[in-house]
Amino acid sequence: MASTARATIRPSTVLIRCNCTPNARLRRPRREFHSSPSQRTDGVFRELTSMRVRTPWIEALRKQQAESADPHKPSGMPKMPPGRDLTPKRMRDSYHSVTIPLARDPWLLDSYLNSSGHIRLGTIFMDLDALSGVIAYKHTGDAVTTVTASCDRIIINHPLKEICDLQLSGNVTYATGRSSLEITMQVAKAPKHDEPIKNEDILINCAFTMVSLDPATRKPVPVNPLTVETPEERRLYELGERNSQVRKDLVKTALIKHTPNDEESDLIHAYWQKQLRYHDPHDELRRPDHVHYMDTTVLKTATIMQPQNRNRHHFMIFGGFLLKQTFELAFTCCSAFAHARPTFVSLDPSTFQNPVPVGSILYLTATVVYTDPPLIGAPGENSDAEIPYTRIQVRVDSKVRDVEHGHSKPTGQFNYTFVVEKNIRVMPRTYQEYMMYLDARRRAEQVGESMKKDGAGLSPKAAEESVTE
Incomplete structure (x- = not known):
């Protein structure tokens, strides 16, 4: 009786079964299947998703069940630590940027395109809102709950004529010390070799208003005010002041x-x-x-x-x-x-x-x-x-x-x-x-x-x- 050879199967290799002799089976060419790397994302760029969701859902759910509390209702008991540091902060303290490698990563690009090959702006909006959260917490710290209150504007400034890497960046540009703060962001073609971004390469300008709340009572709490140091920062601060007044007038x-x-x-x-x-x-x-x-x-x-x-x-x-x-x-x-x-x-x-x-x-x-x-x-x-x-x-x-x-x-x-x-x-x-x-x-x-x-x-x-x- 012919001895049966033992084949070692690699993770990416599939051995095809057939009704033939063992020797013929060994001579049959192997077919290999490859899969793309897993993308751990919910539609938001991976880096921003990891900053936003830090605990698996099952752990958060079990903790809530163990505490027998309704997560949708305020507890009524303040959770803010006494003596929070509300020292004024600079605009650049909250600056954050993320580069999305759409031109370099075709599988990532796959999740950003629509049926006609255009970039889905809804996905970019998700990234912008996630980035605004990162910026807000750099300014307020993690002790508060910061939520999106309004989007004052998202404007297309210059057309994007080719698929390219995109840089999303922004910082807090208006905060008086009360509960709200305005975050100004932009989406631009990612510059090469740390070159400055040209005005014609800016695709989107936008502004989000965030509000900080006590995690337990869900009531507004004060945040650090901003200090203005340069003429450009003064312009941005006055723009935020104008936007705030427009919202009040509309109400x-x-x-x-x-x-x-x-x-x-x-x-x-x-x-x-x-x-x-x-x-x-x-x-x-x-x-x-x-x-x-x-x-x-x-x-x-x-x-x-x-x-x-x-x-x-x-x-x-x-x-x-x-x-x-x-x-x-x-x-x-x-x-x-x-x-x-x-x-x-x-x-x-x-x-x-x-x-x-x-x-x-x-x-x-x-x-x-x-x-x-x-x-x-x-x-x-x-x-x-x-x-x-x-x-x-x-x-x-x-x-x-x-x-x-x-x-x-x-x-x-x-x-x-x-x-x-x-x-x-x-x-x-x-x-x-x-x-x-x-x-x-x-x-x-x-x-x-x-x-x-x-x-x-x-x-x-x-x-x-x-x-x-």
Whole structure:
């Protein structure tokens, strides 16, 4: 009887079984299978994920169960250590940068691209929110709980014309010593050999507002104020001061509290008159094909929140995940409305109202709320209705329910602006839609003035040339 040879199988080698003699089996060529290295990431760049999630979910869950405490409710007992050091800090103390090697790592790039080969901006937004958390804790320390309160702006400044390594960087630029702080960040082509970043290589500028809370009571606590040392730091600090004042002014004049002003009331009346003409059988005017009612633009989703997308405090969802989800729904809503591929222009002032617990159900509703040029301009307002591009503002409202659907609360409002090479208009026709339209119109005017003052923003033609969405 022929002896059976013993084959050593390496981890990457598979021996194929066959109905043949042992000697023939040994002569059969081996087939080797290779797999890419495991990517321990939830969509956020690995380095930022490791900084955010430091304890496995099962350990955090077992600890919470052992303590028999509800992680979604404040304990009421202050946890802040007495005598915290609130010495003023410098801007550069919180500086942090991360380079994402998209050009050097094709498997990493694979998780950043969409079906058309463009970089998914929603994934970049996740990275930016994760980076803002790292920067915030470098300023406040780990004793507090720091959460994202709002995103004041994310603006595309220059088109990215090729796939390249990206450098994300930023620092705290505004903090008065109260509970909030503003973090300014940028995304740019990664410089070579420690060269300075050129202005034309900056893809994104953005600002996030963070709030520090007591980990137990969830009440705001003071943070270290900033000291300003250079003219550039003074400019950034004053910009943060201006953003803070704009937010306060918007709250004071919000349509939820006050009636529309005279100009806005005239605009509502003009839209109402236009609707009457569209439906009057004795009037020849009919709604044009490029005009769509606001209620026909709505898209909705419902998603259960899983622990893989938690923040560093384990039982709440990471804000960057919400940015990604809302951006991609807004992009889809805009595409369905325009029947064209939209190009992202900016994330306009948006707010995180309440935290989203792990295990809850998140409901998102996207609506096209404003188009520029508008269908009807305010009296004395000049707009070129014949330009080939239309700016489209999409509002995404989020709310959360527990699994039993016993409780519901709003968790945020996110406002995205896109541009399409198409003549298309949205038209409100209920009072609620009029309020959404006017709110979006105010935001578009405020953002437009701010971008003009700061020299920021991108032309529609230049935006189309970018390899980003």
